[in-house]
Amino acid sequence: MGNESAIGIHDLSFATTEFVLPHTVLAEHNGTDVGKYHKGIGQRSMSVAAADEDIVTMGAAAAAPIIERHGSDGIRTVIFATESSIDQAKSAGIYVHSLLGLPSATRVVELKQACYGGTAALQFAIGLVRRDPTQRVLVVASDVSTYELDSPGEATQGAAAVAMLVGTDPALVRIEEPSGVFTADVMDFWRPNYRDAALVDGQESIGAYLLAVEGSWKDYTEQGGRALDEFAAFCYHQPFTKMAYKAHRHLLNHCGHGVDEDRVARDLGLTTEYNNVIGNSYTASVYLALAALLDQADDLTGRAVGFLSYGSGSVAEFFAGTVVPGYREHLRTEAHREAIDRRKPVGHARYRALHEHSFPADGGDHRTPAESTGPFRLAGLHGHKRIYEAR
Ligand code: HMG
Numbered sequence: 001m002g003n004e005s006a007i008g009i010h011d012l013s014f015a016t017t018e019f020v021l022p023h024t025v026l027a028e029h030n031g032t033d034v035g036k037y038h039k040g041i042g043q044r045s046m047s048v049a050a051a052d053e054d055i056v057t058m059g060a061a062a063a064a065p066i067i068e069r070h071g072s073d074g075i076r077t078v079i080f081a082t083e084s085s086i087d088q089a090k091s092a093g094i095y096v097h098s099l100l101g102l103p104s105a106t107r108v109v110e111l112k113q114a115c116y117g118g119t120a121a122l123q124f125a126i127g128l129v130r131r132d133p134t135q136r137v138l139v140v141a142s143d144v145s146t147y148e149l150d151s152p153g154e155a156t157q158g159a160a161a162v163a164m165l166v167g168t169d170p171a172l173v174r175i176e177e178p179s180g181v182f183t184a185d186v187m188d189f190w191r192p193n194y195r196d197a198a199l200v201d202g203q204e205s206i207g208a209y210l211l212a213v214e215g216s217w218k219d220y221t222e223q224g225g226r227a228l229d230e231f232a233a234f235c236y237h238q239p240f241t242k243m244a245y246k247a248h249r250h251l252l253n254h255c256g257h258g259v260d261e262d263r264v265a266r267d268l269g270l271t272t273e274y275n276n277v278i279g280n281s282y283t284a285s286v287y288l289a290l291a292a293l294l295d296q297a298d299d300l301t302g303r304a305v306g307f308l309s310y311g312s313g314s315v316a317e318f319f320a321g322t323v324v325p326g327y328r329e330h331l332r333t334e335a336h337r338e339a340i341d342r343r344k345p346v347g348h349a350r351y352r353a354l355h356e357h358s359f360p361a362d363g364g365d366h367r368t369p370a371e372s373t374g375p376f377r378l379a380g381l382h383g384h385k386r387i388y389e390a391r
Helices: 023-030 034-041 055-070 092-099 117-131 152-156 202-222 241-254 261-272 282-296 333-341 348-356
Strands: 007-015 019-022 045-048 075-081 107-111 136-145 158-168 173-175 180-183 231-236 304-311 315-323 376-382 385-390
Touching: 007 055, 007 117, 007 282, 007 333, 019 023, 019 348, 023 034, 023 152, 023 348, 034 152, 034 241, 045 348, 055 092, 055 136, 055 158, 055 376, 055 385, 075 092, 075 117, 092 107, 092 136, 092 385, 107 117, 117 136, 117 158, 117 282, 117 304, 117 315, 136 282, 158 282, 180 202, 202 241, 202 304, 202 315, 231 241, 231 261, 231 282, 241 261, 261 282, 282 304, 282 333
Parallel strands: 045 158, 075 107, 075 136, 231 304
Antiparallel strands: 007 158, 007 173, 019 045, 136 158, 173 315, 180 315, 304 315, 376 385
16 A cells, blocks of 8 residues: 555553543433443543643653663654643653653654644654654653533543554554545634633534544545455544444445444444543544554454544544554553553542642642552642652
8 A cells, every 4th residue: 555664553552540430420420311421422431630640641651661662762753742731832742751761862742633633643753754764753642631510521531641652664553655634624622722621512523523534535535545345443533432433334324335233343343442431532542442452353463454533623534554463462451451440430529629620820839649659640830840750
């Protein structure tokens, strides 16, 4: 598929939060039938950040095992993708670079376009590696998704970070050309700088996502991409896991395939297993879908996987990856399960308090309670500066 020099994902690792809120607890509080959450939107629980966790602590925790395994040789660029940025100027990636002890001969940048930012980072990383094949790029996609309490979006919150090492001769997935891309100026979901919680028009956002699926697929086929039947599985952006099903059915219909539910289950089933207990992790979501697929599928060697990345506003990209022989020896399945299973359930009152937690705007000295037990924590604020600690 026009990809002479194999470039792609050499390693992939994710981290999530200290706490988890089961949807049964939310349903009990709201008086909602839990079937709406479990079946209607396809979510069972959501990751909840402790007061001393954020996109930096999760991003560093996701990337640390990659640096442990491969060292930092050859990493000359760190691209940090997020839409829950902690600073308007400084890249969150610089804190991660510092916490991981990466060399000063590195460029670090933060990227934003809603949930699409992780894919922008991956594609830009591939461009950098193509220019200098000796280089490896560390991509970190990290987000905490926050909606208003008691709003329809609340049940789709979540938080996680995915780190990917991008380079030549990748051990996991070779990313192919072409890509199909699509942009439309829509106000389906956005977060003005003065707000912590996103604003969203739920039904419009679903329609905008489906339009972007059509648009990016159209461009993908016009660019000479694979036929639909060639794919073993599809990793969609999953704001809630039911959205992947809506999107895939839409694509099948659009391509005149009709909707065979066995086929839909086969194409998507394994990809939702992490997102349905983590919730929307925005930029990380589509790569959590990939992690779930690789960790659980029998053997995907040589098979093509389709990726549909969507970011509200909106930008989408459809592209393909081929799973590399021997990939199973490089997976982190046990660590991924542990990251999910180690989370401590919180009650509704505690969850609400964490949701409302923020630093005082005066930027004065502020210590955060030591709640998290991960490798990195946000110790507090001093003179408007965030202070991070490694354990
Ligand atoms: P809502 O309006 O409360 O829910 O919020 P609903 O009434 O539409 O119900 C949802 C589904 O549950 C429906 O199924 C109901 O029938 C079903 P559907 O018609 O969709 O197939 N249902 C039940 N099923 C079983 N048992 C029951 C039951 N009751 C109802 N008892 C909404 C839903 C998604 C709108 C809301 O959660 C929301 O606003 N979420 C945030 C926005 C969002 O996630 N949009 C997705 C597309 S945009 C995107 O992906 C980008 C994003 O990630 C941001 C970024 O790019 O940065 C969000």
